[in-house]
Amino acid sequence: MSASATRLRRLASVAVAVTACGGAVLLTPPVSSNDRASGHPTVESLRQIINDPSAVVPSRTLQESALIGTKSGPLDILVVGGGATGCGVALDAATRGLRVGLVEREDFSSGTSSRSTKLIHGGVRYLEKAVFGLDYGQLKLVFHALEERKQVIENAPHLCHALPCMTPCFDWFEVVYYWMGLKMYDLVAGRRLLHFSRYYSAQESVELFPTLASKGKGKSLRGTVVYYDGQMNDSRLNVGLACTAALAGAAVLNHAEVVSFLKDEGTQRIIGARIRDNLSGQEFDAYAKVVVNAAGPFCDSVRKMANKDALPMICPSSGVHIVLPDYYSPDGMGLIVPKTKDGRVVFMLPWLGRTIAGTTDSSTSITPLPEPNENEIQFILDAICDYLNVKVRRTDVLSAWSGIRPLAVDPNAKNTESISRDHVVSEEYPGLVTITGGKWTTYRSMAEDAVNAAIKSGKLSPSNECITSNLRLIGGDGWEPSLFTALAQQYVRMKKSDGGKVVPGVMDTAAAKHLSHAYGTLAERVATIAQRLHTVLEMSTANLPLISLPGDLALLSLTPMQQAMRCHALSKYLLQSTIGTSQGRRKKCRRLKNFWKLSSLLRMHISMMGSISSLEMNQSDFRSLRVSDFQCVVFFFLSLYRRIHLLLHSADQVGLILSSLLYIVNKDCWIPGHL
Structure with missing residues (x-):
């Protein structure tokens, strides 16, 4: 009997067992602390704060001052790491009524959290390992991921959506094998299922996916099996977590690095950390009852600050x-x-x-x-x-x-592929809780486990249980897929006519969809700012995606941009806000470091102009943001220099020449482009 037939028989046997023994349980929605807390008044009050149209995230100065404390008035929790898990911990703890601070050495989502496959998957690729390896750990991960996937999509609908994924089959055994496997996946998903999987014939498959080969490895395509997974904008989702946590009361600060831990002289328990502001170079102490280490691949480095002999966890x-x-x-x-x-x-x-x-x-x-x-x-x-x-x-x-995945170490694993993606929470050193492993899909439950451990470690007194499974992120509450139509109808883009005058034009559908999906219900505020600032925007959008200012926080009418999203270098903003094409050109960003810094100053000026009508700005903030006309002119010529630089290093030189000419002759403030 062939290997394919043997695997098929084994899969069929396991499918029957799963159906008989686990189907009823899996189809029953779990009752968790999140469900019990859904009616808590704290939830409603937080929703009102987060979804308030006039919501303002505290400035960077205020957030930094909130981190500075004394032994007599410490934070409840200090989080180290501003990735998905770290920001998730900050949001979870803040929504439980705890005093929370978070520090991130770089920008939010500047590391592993922005370098994913952009999938919120339910672990379908681990299901086969669980079945044929009889690995309950992998199967548990599938169950867990399916439960969390639906919650992530519901909490950030503007940043997540269902995506059909096609599995090609060049053998009839493969058709039956994958069809049965994905039907088992449907069963395991239960009420958490996005859409049912289905089979498409070879002809239907090629119509749906024109570049799919009709023959592969000497065999003809027999058809495909399509299942649905979730797709997300990972970096924006991460920034959304940070913003939501800040609105919920957490003090989140990036470009702030832990240089050492503070310890109680008597018990040697960790009671805080020495923090260095990497923008100013100044250091300060942040006291906390518990420190949560969510530094991703760098969590071992943080652990060694507490104990230099600590063995690797990842x-x-x-x-x-x-x-x-x-x-x-x-x-x-x-x-x-x-x-x-x-x-x-x-x-x-x-x-x-x-x-x-x-x-x-x-x-x-x-x-x-x-x-x-x-x-x-x-x-x-x-x-x-x-x-x-x-x-x-x-x-x-x-x-x-x-990207570097911080996989939890399994001493029996021989390679990283066989290491479980499940997460680990531990407290090896008093006062330091470490959370590592896991994946994007399960960030919320990872954060919940970490906060539970921190509460136990520090004997904290939260005001309520975890509520994050029922908490929409900023921009998500009330969002509908049709929101972009209102933007296209109500707002205009500004362009230059043949006479050199700035005149209104229709906002194209692509721009409206981009704003709707990137900013959710706050897209209208971004469009308003962009419309008001068109004369500056048309100079600063050369080869940038739609709008050059980081509306994530400019749209919240914040004070200076450097006190908001804290993307102080345009290269960092581009890595977080555009598609992956910019990530592969980090070297070019480094070569033009001074250019990025200057353009960053201009963007700060833009943000200030967009918010000055609705906010009172102190004099020091205003002076720090003032950008001279000379700097704007320099920025314009540096933009041209950048295009020449790219021209010399691009394979598509003809296309760049044409686009450069269009940029010089007809600078449109809504020209879409990618770095």
Whole structure:
């Protein structure tokens, strides 16, 4: 009997067992503390604060002052790390009525949290391992991920959506095998299911995915099985968590680094941390009853500040993604390579007008700026080429990026692929709770577990139980997919006529959709600011996506931009706000470091202009933001220099020449583009 038939029989047997023994349980919605707390008055009051149209996130100065404390008045929890888990911990703790502070060495979502596959997946790729390896840990992870996936999508509907993913089958056994496997996945999902999986014939599959090969590895395509997973804008979701936590009362501060821990002289318990503001260079003490280490791949470095002999808790794994042109995949349909040469899974997904493909899974060293190597890029290209009728070329790779997964160590695992993605919470040193492992999908429950551990460690007294499963993030409450139509009808873009005058024009659908999905219900405020500032915006949007100012917080009518989103270098903003193409060009950003800083100053000026009508600004803030006309002129010429620089380093020189001419002759303030 063939290996495929044997696996099919085993899958059928397990499917029957799962159906008989676990189906009823899995279809029953779990009752958790979040469900019991959904009617708590704190929830409603927090929702009102977060969804208030005039909501204002405290300035960076105020947030920093809130972190500075004394032994007699410490914070309840100090969080180290501004990624998905760290911001999730800050939000969870703040919504329980605890005093919370968070520090991030770089920008929010500047590390692993912005370098994902952009999927909120329910662990379908772990289901096969759970079934055939009889690994309950992997199966538990699938159950958990499915439960959390639906909550993430519901809490940030403007940043998340369901995405169909196609699995090609070149053998009839594969058709039955994957159909049965994904139907089992549907069963496990129960009420958390996004949409039912289904089979498409070979002809239907090619119509849905035109670049799908009708023949692969000497076999004809027999059809595809499509299932649904979640897709998200990871960096914006992370920033949304930080903003929501700040509105809930947490003091969140990025570009602030922990340099050492403060310890009680008698008990040696950690009672806070020495913090360095990397923008000013000044240091201050932040006292807290408990410190939560959510530093991702750097959590071991933080642990060694408490105990230099601490053994590693994580096994770093490199996940590389590449960005390809849009014609590699249709809009609204992903493709799964179910089995690579080393038994892994590779996704190929549409993403903001491009195609991203990945990921790899290999051991790596921990570095602040991980870069993909050529072997990893070629691995992804080799994995997808057998499934496409497009000639897959190395020159088609627009960019690539690498993220470091902080996988929880399993002493019995031989490689990173077999290490469970489940998370670990531990307190090895009094006063220091470490949370590591896990994945984007389960950030909320990871944060809940970490806060529970912190409450136990510090004997804290929260005002209520965890409520984050029923708490919409900023911009999500009341959002509807049709919101972009109101933007397109009510707002205009500004352009220059042949006579050189600025005149109103129609906001195109693409711009309206971008604003709606990026900012949710706050998109209207971004459009208002952009419309009011069109004369400055048209100079600062060369080759940037739609709007150059980070509306995430400018839209909240904050004071200075550096006290809001805190993206002090334009390169950081681009990495967080655009598609992955910018991530692969970090070196170019570093070469033009002074250019980014100058343009950042201009953006601060723009933010100030957009908010000055609705806020009282103190004199020091106003002086720090003033940008001279000379600097604006310098910025204009530096923009031209940048385009020349890109022209000299681009394969598509003709296209850049044309776009540069268009930029000089007809500068439109809504020109879409990517770095």
